[in-house]
Amino acid sequence: MGTVGKFQPGQIRDGIAECLSRHGMDGASIGEIEAHMETAFGEAVASSSIRSYLQLNTPGKFERLGRGRYRIADAGLVMTDPAPDGEVELKGKPVYRHGKTRLFRADSLEWLREQPEHSVHGVVTDPPYGLVEYTPTELAKLRAGRGGTWRIPPSFDGHQRAPLPRFTTLSSAELDQLERFFRQFGEILMPVLVPGAHVMVAANPLVSHLVSYALDAAGFERRGEVVRLVTTMRGGDRPKNAHEEFPDVSVMPRSNWEPWLLFRKPVEGTVAENLRKWKTGGLRRISDERPFGDVIASSPTNVKERTIANHPSLKPQAFMRQVVRAILPLGEGIVLDPFAGSGSTLAAAEAVGYQSVGVELDPTYAELASKSIPKLAALPDRVGLVHVDPVGAEASDAVPVEG
Numbered sequence: 001m002g003t004v005g006k007f008q009p010g011q012i013r014d015g016i017a018e019c020l021s022r023h024g025m026d027g028a029s030i031g032e033i034e035a036h037m038e039t040a041f042g043e044a045v046a047s048s049s050i051r052s053y054l055q056l057n058t059p060g061k062f063e064r065l066g067r068g069r070y071r072i073a074d075a076g077l078v079m080t081d082p083a084p085d086g087e088v089e090l091k092g093k094p095v096y097r098h099g100k101t102r103l104f105r106a107d108s109l110e111w112l113r114e115q116p117e118h119s120v121h122g123v124v125t126d127p128p129y130g131l132v133e134y135t136p137t138e139l140a141k142l143r144a145g146r147g148g149t150w151r152i153p154p155s156f157d158g159h160q161r162a163p164l165p166r167f168t169t170l171s172s173a174e175l176d177q178l179e180r181f182f183r184q185f186g187e188i189l190m191p192v193l194v195p196g197a198h199v200m201v202a203a204n205p206l207v208s209h210l211v212s213y214a215l216d217a218a219g220f221e222r223r224g225e226v227v228r229l230v231t232t233m234r235g236g237d238r239p240k241n242a243h244e245e246f247p248d249v250s251v252m253p254r255s256n257w258e259p260w261l262l263f264r265k266p267v268e269g270t271v272a273e274n275l276r277k278w279k280t281g282g283l284r285r286i287s288d289e290r291p292f293g294d295v296i297a298s299s300p301t302n303v304k305e306r307t308i309a310n311h312p313s314l315k316p317q318a319f320m321r322q323v324v325r326a327i328l329p330l331g332e333g334i335v336l337d338p339f340a341g342s343g344s345t346l347a348a349a350e351a352v353g354y355q356s357v358g359v360e361l362d363p364t365y366a367e368l369a370s371k372s373i374p375k376l377a378a379l380p381d382r383v384g385l386v387h388v389d390p391v392g393a394e395a396s397d398a399v400p401v402e403g
């Protein structure tokens, strides 16, 4: 067995990168990399050196596909379109483009730090909440279908449920960390936004107060909450291991709504002055007669969309198109999703004709987004952008309910 000591600086790195580039999307095993290195250098490289180099650079440069199998990050991304004329310049190289959509693969906090002042006009995002649920370790457990933060809710009707992260297991130290994360996120986001830009953040009733407090502390104005009326499989369970003893008890209410927190970067002067100068400060009306409302009837994401984009937190187009449309009051500017996942915000922006930018850290989800954005964006608009007003008066979401 050879050692690292016999190689020039950078030789092992270049050898691994070359081997993985040749193997493309399917990646290579440690054994295949070892064989490649031996052929390339005429000398064996210790598999421990290969492993430690790969581990140190995952997920930045490499993506772990499974036990001992890796590929170059972004190997599966397809750049479909060239940059359109008049596109606002942003730092970094997008890994994917489609129509007016750009996707960057990066840590969004690092990415935001690099971006020019006043380059984004609205944010619609569904961030990670468990802090740990989107780490490579937890994602590997989710993809392997066992252990970790992700759990499959109980099935009462024979339908297989999608995995949900366990938010209630967050300790108070983790909740503090969550608040610090959102405070930092808010502070880094603030300069990148134009004055009057709205920020809409998906939350859940257990942590929304922390996010709200953190964004308020970062200097945003709280502008209310949009209630997504949706019945999920969260809550409603009887006490664990004591179902029969306490048949009339549920530990938490069955969740029938999802809060989407609404914030605004302070406007310059009056809203009218801000609208003239920055094109932001208000929310786009549904029509002459109907302002954007803060209760939107929705359904769980339907099977058709989940088949297109198999992300555990996929949000439905019927809902996303309504909130994304509202975020740019004059329909001008750029919408950002710093935690893009499989791209439901970006697809919604594409569908309503807005420029958008997404940032996603995980290479597998970035690749998924590159495939799903055009398909989600092309889905017919069956919702007609109608809101419920007042609560429960009308079920506007025509997308069929699929548990």
Ligand SMILES: C[S@@+](CC[C@H](N)C(=O)[O-])C[C@H]1O[C@@H](n2cnc3c(N)ncnc32)[C@H](O)[C@@H]1O
Pocket: 106, 107, 108, 109, 126, 127, 128, 134, 311, 313, 314, 315, 338, 339, 340, 341, 342, 343, 344, 345, 359, 360, 361, 362, 365
């Ligand atoms: C709740 S999911 C969003 C899913 C999205 N709503 C959709 O419909 O596909 C949050 C996403 O943020 C990504 N993420 C987590 N931390 C990140 C970070 N620091 N920078 C960029 N993306 C991150 C995760 O990989 C995950 O895909």
